[in-house]
Structures are given as C-alpha cells and as structure tokens.
Amino acid sequence: MAGERWLLARYNRSDGTSKDWAVAVIGGDLFVRFGKTGQAMQKKPIAKSSWKSSGAAAEGRRRLWEQTEQGYEILGTCTFGADGKATDLQSNPAAEIPAAEEVTSRPATMKDADIFFEITAVSWQRLFEVMEVAVGRLSDHYECRWSTREGIPTGVPVIEGWTPAFDGHTGIGRVRHAGSLRRANGVGALLFLLTMRMVASADVTVNVVKADGGTIDKDLRKEAALLATFESSVDLITPAAEDAGLIPKRIKLSQIDTGQADYWF
Structure with a gap:
C-alpha cells in the first residue's frame, strides 16, 4: 500500500557491502522485509503462531531488538515503491516501528491515548527502588533494560522499547x-505501570486510569477488554502477571504432594 512507512535497519559488512531489514505493523499484523541494500525487498507477513510477544507492536520490537543485537543499526523510517525498493528515508536512529493506521491519521494527541498515568515520588531514589522491583518482576517475560538519561543518576527503564520520559527532571527533589x-x-508497558502501582509505597504514588477515566481493577483477570485494546488477553499475560503479582498464581497439580497423609478429626 502506498504511504506505508517502515522502520529500516542496516547491517554493514567489513567488505563494504550491506544488507537491510525493515519492519512495520499494518492493520494489526506484523510484516518484515529484508535483502541487499538497494535491491527489492519482498514484503513478508509474520505468522502469529510464531510470535513470542503479545501483540504485533511488541513482537516487532522484540524482533528489532534481536536484529540490533546482531549488529543492525536503525536508520529511520522509509516507504517502499512498487518495485520493492526502499525510498523516502527519513533518518532517525531513535525511530519507532510505524503502525499503518497512523500514516493517514492526525498527529497523536492525548485524545488518542488508551491509558493515562501519573507518577509522584518524594525523591528519585525512592522512585527508582519501585521501578527496579517492577523491572525485576517482568524481565523474564518482556525485553527490559535501563537507559542513561542526562541528569538522572540511575537511568530510566525501557520496557519493550517504551520508556517514561521524566522530561526536565534532574534526579534531585520530588518527582x-x-x-x-x-x-x-505494547502490553508490557501497561503491566510495568500496573506493577509499579501495586508495589508503590507511601513515598511513591502511581495512578493509572483508562481513557474514559475508569479505574483498572487490581485483578487483571477482570480487565479482558482493556487487554484486548493492547492486542493481548488474560491467557497471554498470565505468566508475566503471576510473577508480577497482578493476578493470583495458579495451583499446579504436579506440585501437590499426593503422598501426604490426610488427618480427620
């Protein structure tokens, strides 16, 4: 489709040649392209049965992370002509994976949001302690890392490519x-905020509400509609939500000691 924008990454070989890899979310599905730089790159859908993340955007970020680990560098966003060749490259090493529905829509505004949140803390150190716990509980299920930010002593968390901006904060005083x-x-970012809300102390407050101002239940099993908004479901997030404490852990029958004697009184 004309106008579809893709995130383009490039791997430069030592012999001077290079190859490209591109990814985009189109209509809720994930697509990639790859091939030698300057040549046609065929559009390939990624079967949902092969996804390891919940939702096209999250899976795209996971696959992009794998490519960068192999040496690919993000160039920016581009389109592809009818001949399958990349064109109209807009250089931006910090670009995110485009979604096709955003191409013809108006620029993103607060009205486009699905979730609103507010974080307050008496100090950056107290906030960092809460964020560190949340990252620790989710890191086995989502790509989590810490990114340096000028003026902030500990860096900021990055969850599946998303990070709270904390613009203007210097790491000193209230947050x-x-x-x-x-x-x-991605749903990983949502679970991160909800985990922060759950583990927050008296010194840290995390408020998270739906776009209509409605509250989010502490038991995510009751929020199927919200999870569907983030291209996920209760079944998909259960392992991560259990580790985070957002839903009760299931009892595994294989772990029950059937040899224990019963006592009747």
Whole structure:
C-alpha cells in the first residue's frame, strides 16, 4: 500500500557491502522485509503462531531488538515503491516501528491515548527502588533494560522499547510525571505501570486510569477488554502477571504432594 512507512535497519559488512531489514505493523499484523541494500525487498507477513510477544507492536520490537543485537543499526523510517525498493528515508536512529493506521491519521494527541498515568515520588531514589522491583518482576517475560538519561543518576527503564520520559527532571527533589500509553506501546508497558502501582509505597504514588477515566481493577483477570485494546488477553499475560503479582498464581497439580497423609478429626 502506498504511504506505508517502515522502520529500516542496516547491517554493514567489513567488505563494504550491506544488507537491510525493515519492519512495520499494518492493520494489526506484523510484516518484515529484508535483502541487499538497494535491491527489492519482498514484503513478508509474520505468522502469529510464531510470535513470542503479545501483540504485533511488541513482537516487532522484540524482533528489532534481536536484529540490533546482531549488529543492525536503525536508520529511520522509509516507504517502499512498487518495485520493492526502499525510498523516502527519513533518518532517525531513535525511530519507532510505524503502525499503518497512523500514516493517514492526525498527529497523536492525548485524545488518542488508551491509558493515562501519573507518577509522584518524594525523591528519585525512592522512585527508582519501585521501578527496579517492577523491572525485576517482568524481565523474564518482556525485553527490559535501563537507559542513561542526562541528569538522572540511575537511568530510566525501557520496557519493550517504551520508556517514561521524566522530561526536565534532574534526579534531585520530588518527582512528578504524567503521561499516556497507546496500544502501539505494547502490553508490557501497561503491566510495568500496573506493577509499579501495586508495589508503590507511601513515598511513591502511581495512578493509572483508562481513557474514559475508569479505574483498572487490581485483578487483571477482570480487565479482558482493556487487554484486548493492547492486542493481548488474560491467557497471554498470565505468566508475566503471576510473577508480577497482578493476578493470583495458579495451583499446579504436579506440585501437590499426593503422598501426604490426610488427618480427620
């Protein structure tokens, strides 16, 4: 489709040649392209049965992370002509994976958000302790890392490519940050905020509400509609949500000691 924008990454070989890899979310599905630089790159759908993340955007970020680990560098976003060749490259090493529905829509505004949140803390250190716990509980299920930010002593968390901005904060004094999440940010970012809300202490407050201002139940099993908004489901997030404490852990029958004697009184 004309106008579809793709995230383009390139691997430069030592002999001077290079190859490209591109990814995009189109209509809720994930597509990639790959091939030698300057040549036609065929559009290939990624079967959902092969996804390891919940949602096209999250799976795209996971696959992009794998490519960068192999040496690919993000160039920016581009389109592809009828001949399958990349064109109209807009250089931006920090670009995110485009979603096709964003191409013809108006620029993103707060009205486009699916979730609103506000974080307050008496100090950056207290906030960092809460974020560290949340990252630790989710890191086995989502790509989590820490990114350096000028003026902030500990860096900031990055969850599946999304990070709270904390713009203007210097790491000194009280912290207040308000923001929003969209479906494209991925369900991992949502679970991170909800885990922070759960483990927050008296010194840290995390408020998370739906776009209509409604509260989010502490038991995510009751939020199937919200999870569907983030291209996920209760079944898909259960392992991560159990480790995070967002839903009760299931009892595994294989772990029950059937040899224990019963006592009747």
